[in-house]
């Protein structure tokens with residue numbers, strides 16, 4: 035058993051966004067200790083090279099400087115030292131996303147992946163972490179929120195914490211500042227909510243609703259819950275959205291308007307979004323933090339890890355995030371079908387679903403999903419979006435073929451007992467093999483079609499078999515995301531440009547020109563800034579308002595700047611295709627299977 039690795043984090047110069055981080059190795063490698071920062075953070079498949087934020091680094095042993103040699107972009111080798119080795123870095127922290135590290139005089143947040151050097155060869159050693167309070171009177175009220183075990187620190191206090199090994203050390207993000215707190219117990223487990231940033235959230239309501247949600251998830255997989263304690267670390271901003279899962283906590287970024295306010299009784303659309311995000315990350319406590327792909331067991335933090343299974347880890351989690359909300363009664367069935375209708379709409383509107391399979395989307399997450407560009411909608415499919423619809427289809431198919439005796443829930447529970455509880459990674463074909471074993475169905479052809487081909491999913495027939503009618507209609511406006519019936523009875527079709535557009539001053543800039551769309555056919559490209567339609571600058575309503583007065587088949591003359599060149603395009607507008615999904619409950623015979631699917635029953 036090696037001696038613990040000791041880390042110290044000092045929020046030394048908040049105004050300059052600098053942490054000082056020290057790492058002390060009591061028994062360094064006698065031939066020269068290697069230390070490295072991760073290239074990526076688990077849960078987010080992009081090479082981030084956290085070492086680029088290291089502003090300075092030095093090493094010492096028994097008061098004497100020790101030479102450090104950099105051996106690759108994120109690895110240092112200290113010259114041989116007989117005694118304890120301490121390496122100290124200054125780390126720049128101004129990434130307010132859930133994946134990075136941030137510090138200013140108002141708040142601090144960090145993921146260990148960005149701050150803590152990994153002493154190579156000593157990854158299994160216990161880690162002790164001392165978190166120091168920034169110097170100065172203004173930081174007197176700061177507290178600390180993290181799911182890491184305390185080892186001397188008072189509850190929510192600065193001081194010493196402990197992790198069993200490096201993998202655990204970097205899986206407990208830490209927030210500090212004047213945080214708003216609330217707590218609750220779910221199935222006996224203490225849960226805390228800590229919010230940084232300005233907000234006026236109804237904390238009691240938040241605690242009540244999250245308790246209901248957490249109990250739903252814990253009971254779904256079966257008590258006891260796998261964590262002793264759980265923390266929701268929330269950062270509220272003007273606008274923002276994001277989440278990252280951890281073994282006993284999650285970091286969430288949300289708009290302050292997504293949080294519930296006092297007096298509100300029914301969850302509005304924005305609060306529903308927040309609950310969906312919290313539900314998603316909480317479900318990951320089981321599915322991906324403990325049921326893991328073999329490719330991530332353990333994580334190789336030096337380079338990309340490849341798996342075609344993200345459809346199962348992100349897609350199934352995306353399926354259960356909203357499903358759990360309806361099953362525990364936080365939203366109604368109508369709300370749920372609206373959310374599902376929107377997911378189907380966004381899937382149907384991406385031409386890339388005919389170019390990339392789900393398995394490919396997962397494997398290439400590092401270079402495609404996490405590095406989107408103007409051509410992404412034409413070339414890629416989302417393993418979250420399509421993955422959740424494959425999970426839906428799989429669930430409904432299993433229910434139908436087994437006459438309601440089995441469901442995707444059973445598969446999730448067996449994944450939990452076989453892999454989550456044992457720590458055995460899921461092989462690339464593991465989910466498919468287990469699905470056949472659990473249900474007794476032959477599913478290979480289904481998986482080939484849904485995961486490894488671009489064939490359409492049988493959404494309509496499977497939904498109909500469970501009492502839900504799926505209807506498709508044309509979009510009514512560019513902000514029509516589906517899920518709801520048409521607002522107006524008038525048909526005739528919206529005239530579409532076939533592009534995504536954002537306003538930029540007086541211009542409308544094409545962000546994406548879609549395959550098969552009118553804009554692309556006329557020669558417009560992403561980046562073009564449209565300044566006039568038929569010789570006139572669009573008024574207050576922008577391009578949308580102008581196009582709303584045109585009919586499909588009309589030709590409009592657009593003037594647009596491409597870089598500094600003014601170009602002219604004659605665009606023949608197309609009718610909006612029927613790609614906007616609306617789901618509604620069918621009355622009668624299928625009511626019971628709908629009840630079993632959306633209800634809370636376990637079988």
Ligand SMILES: [Zn+2]
Pocket residue numbers: 314318347348351
């Ligand atoms: Zn996720």
